[in-house]
Amino acid sequence: MPSEVMTRLDPKSHAAAKGMxxxxxxxxxxxxxxxxxxVFNIFPLLYSLGYSFTDFRASTNAPANFVGxxxxxxxxxxxxxxxNFSITAKYxxxxxxxxxxxxxxxxxxxxxxxxxxxxxxxxxxxxMMLSMAVVGLFWKLLYDPNFGIINYFxxxxxxxxxxxxxxxxxxxxxxxxxxWAPFVMLLSLAGLSAVPKHLYEAAEIDxxxxxxxxxxxxxxxVAPILMIxxxxxxxxxxxxxxxxxxxxxxxNTELIAIRLYKMAFQEWQTGMSSAFAYIVLIMVVxxxxxxxxxxNKVKAx
Amino acid sequence: xxxxxxxxxxxxxxxxxxxxxxxxxIKDGEFFVLLGQTGAGKTTTLRVIAGLEKPDxxxxxxxxxxxxxxxxxxxxxxxxxQQYSLYPRLTVRGNLEFPLKSRTQNFTADEIxxxxxxxxxxxxxxxxxxxxxxxxxxxxMQRVSIGRAIVRQPRVFLMDEPLSALDANxxxxxxxxxxKLHQELGAxxxxxxxxxxxxxxxxxxxxxxxxxxxxxxGTPDDIYAKPxxxxxxxSVGTPPMNLVDGVVKGxxxxxxxxxxxxSIANSKAQDGQNIRFGIRPEDVLISPDAPAEAxxxxxxxxxxxxxxTLDLDGTHVHATxxxxxxxxxxxxVRFGWKPDKVLYxxxxxxxxxxxx
Numbered sequence: 001m002p003s004e005v006m007t008r009l010d011p012k013s014h015a016a017a018k019g020m021x022x023x024x025x026x027x028x029x030x031x032x033x034x035x036x037x038x039v040f041n042i043f044p045l046l047y048s049l050g051y052s053f054t055d056f057r058a059s060t061n062a063p064a065n066f067v068g069x070x071x072x073x074x075x076x077x078x079x080x081x082x083x084n085f086s087i088t089a090k091y092x093x094x095x096x097x098x099x100x101x102x103x104x105x106x107x108x109x110x111x112x113x114x115x116x117x118x119x120x121x122x123x124x125x126x127x128m129m130l131s132m133a134v135v136g137l138f139w140k141l142l143y144d145p146n147f148g149i150i151n152y153f154x155x156x157x158x159x160x161x162x163x164x165x166x167x168x169x170x171x172x173x174x175x176x177x178x179x180w181a182p183f184v185m186l187l188s189l190a191g192l193s194a195v196p197k198h199l200y201e202a203a204e205i206d207x208x209x210x211x212x213x214x215x216x217x218x219x220x221x222v223a224p225i226l227m228i229x230x231x232x233x234x235x236x237x238x239x240x241x242x243x244x245x246x247x248x249x250x251x252n253t254e255l256i257a258i259r260l261y262k263m264a265f266q267e268w269q270t271g272m273s274s275a276f277a278y279i280v281l282i283m284v285v286x287x288x289x290x291x292x293x294x295x296n297k298v299k300a301x
Numbered sequence: 302x303x304x305x306x307x308x309x310x311x312x313x314x315x316x317x318x319x320x321x322x323x324x325x326x327i328k329d330g331e332f333f334v335l336l337g338q339t340g341a342g343k344t345t346t347l348r349v350i351a352g353l354e355k356p357d358x359x360x361x362x363x364x365x366x367x368x369x370x371x372x373x374x375x376x377x378x379x380x381x382x383q384q385y386s387l388y389p390r391l392t393v394r395g396n397l398e399f400p401l402k403s404r405t406q407n408f409t410a411d412e413i414x415x416x417x418x419x420x421x422x423x424x425x426x427x428x429x430x431x432x433x434x435x436x437x438x439x440x441x442m443q444r445v446s447i448g449r450a451i452v453r454q455p456r457v458f459l460m461d462e463p464l465s466a467l468d469a470n471x472x473x474x475x476x477x478x479x480x481k482l483h484q485e486l487g488a489x490x491x492x493x494x495x496x497x498x499x500x501x502x503x504x505x506x507x508x509x510x511x512x513x514x515x516x517x518x519g520t521p522d523d524i525y526a527k528p529x530x531x532x533x534x535x536s537v538g539t540p541p542m543n544l545v546d547g548v549v550k551g552x553x554x555x556x557x558x559x560x561x562x563x564s565i566a567n568s569k570a571q572d573g574q575n576i577r578f579g580i581r582p583e584d585v586l587i588s589p590d591a592p593a594e595a596x597x598x599x600x601x602x603x604x605x606x607x608x609x610t611l612d613l614d615g616t617h618v619h620a621t622x623x624x625x626x627x628x629x630x631x632x633x634v635r636f637g638w639k640p641d642k643v644l645y646x647x648x649x650x651x652x653x654x655x656x657x
Contacts, residue, residue, distance in 0.1 A: 206449070206453070
């Protein structure tokens with residue numbers, strides 16, 4: 001019953017004069033969006049699901065043969081793919097943990113009256129607004145072993161940040177932390193400023209130490225919004241492509257998104273990569289669901 | 302257990318002056334009520350005592366020791382606020398344990414349990430102990446908040462309008478309980494309120510604040526019977542004291558409005574002096590042989606008493622009479638006052654002339 005939820009069209013309006021009903025105006029707004037979604041999202045999603053059961057290659061004219069679950073079986077048995085997954089897991093863990101610590105720390109520092117607070121906050125938010133590829137490029141220059149400013153300041157000589165197999169992943173994570181800690185900071189700041197001041201005063205009166213106050217009052221109240229920041233950042237970190245692709249091309253930094261890209265557009269294994277994409281999708285959905293469950297639990301407490 | 306002394310406390314917030322040279326002396330074990338309107342500086346005074354605000358000038362003495370620079374923790378006070386300030390996401394027990402559990406305290410687990418249970422018993426919240434504070438009613442929250450204050454046995458209890466957010470019935474119940482609690486603990490209580498009924502019924506002493514100045518300190522009886530000026534006179538009593546301007550002429554008070562001449566019992570007032578006469582509603586007499594005449598503007602029946610509003614050419618005078626009296630709006634009645642109960646105020650400064 002649209003008439004019950006929708007505001008009636010003013011009979012004297014232009015639209016009414018042109019003979020449009022409430023319903024046709026609603027459709028005018030909604031239909032293009034739905035069509036767009038179907039054509040560019042839902043259709044490819046289902047189509048690639050179909051491909052994932054074939055040996056289709058987009059680079060040839062050979063017809064696609066149905067191979068059943070063979071693609072999935074091969075992928076899940078491939079030790080290199082598992083390596084990609086474990087690299088990605090490590091990357092997500094380092095990067096998100098770093099962002100939460102740095103971002104929350106900055107938020108704690110900013111959540112008091114300091115001069116030029118607005119300006120400092122804006123400046124701190126800048127990295128987040130830059131393009132991933134640009135950030136990747138200039139960090140590559142900063143990390144450069146020959147003329148990079150980081151080695152110069154840290155006095156590390158010709159240390160190869162991005163070529164060192166043990167360091168490269170951390171180097172990429174540092175860039176990600178630099179770029180996205182402000183996002184965590186922004187959300188944490190919103191959470192922190194929502195903690196009523198009188199609770200801190202009550203804790204002071206109750207002679208609670210600052211650590212006790214932090215873990216008993218601040219953290220529980222900021223936890224839900226911090227969880228949202230973590231969900232966003234985990235999903236993004238899981239999908240990281242451009243940053244890592246621009247910065248390093250080592251086997252030790254080959255995240256699943258990069259592996260997927262190579263499989264689909266360099267090796268042209270369209271069917272196989274569709275299956276791979278589906279495995280990744282299921283994992284992201286699963287991880288997100290665990291987080292959301294936990295978030296609801298935090299909120300309910 | 303402690304006595305508190307404030308000496309010349311002043312406090313400014315930007316351009317606003319909250320306190321102007323407040324001196325208060327609160328004795329050990331006293332129930333001291335700070336009474337005043339919104340913005341009078343009651344809460345600021347309390348926060349200065351608590352150590353949450355630093356005064357611009359003046360000294361805070363606790364047990365004779367200069368505590369001005371001490372922080373809230375060092376002062377060992379407990380604070381109960383109007384908005385309860387319970388720690389969210391914790392149970393009632395968690396809230397009650399909070400002041401005992403912090404690092405600076407050295408209580409054994411047994412001691413904590415014991416203290417929490419004793420406090421819960423005192424406030425009748427034992428059955429709520431394991432409930433989350435979000436699931437409590439306003440009255441229960443305030444009990445928990447008071448409980449959190451008493452578990453620790455602080456030197457002073459500070460209460461900032463703890464009953465204002467509660468409904469009337471609950472307020473009456475908790476008022477009685479707080480008084481009982483004060484008697485049992487024998488501790489010093491400083492209680493802030495804008496409600497004169499609370500102030501009158503609970504306080505051993507009342508301090509009346511007006512725009513950052515402490516006007517008068519005294520027992521409820523003193524404040525009621527011997528107000529220092531018209532402000533104090535009108536801040537206690539319902540309905541408030543009637544103030545009517547007039548002149549003393551030949552041993553009688555001649556009111557400026559209506560020219561009614563009423564007898565007075567004060568010999569100090571000189572002939573021809575302009576006076577603002579103050580008379581409590583219960584000291585206004587309605588009787589057929591009274592000297593003045595007025596129209597009844599309004600009648601409020603409170604069951605026990607009736608409150609009449611008399612209209613004297615636009616000036617309203619309240620009178621409380623027995624509920625049995627048969628009166629109705631627009632009746633004309635004759636009224637007078639008890640001459641010995643009349644107070645004399647200076648019409649310009651508002652000061653009580655019989656005290657000066």
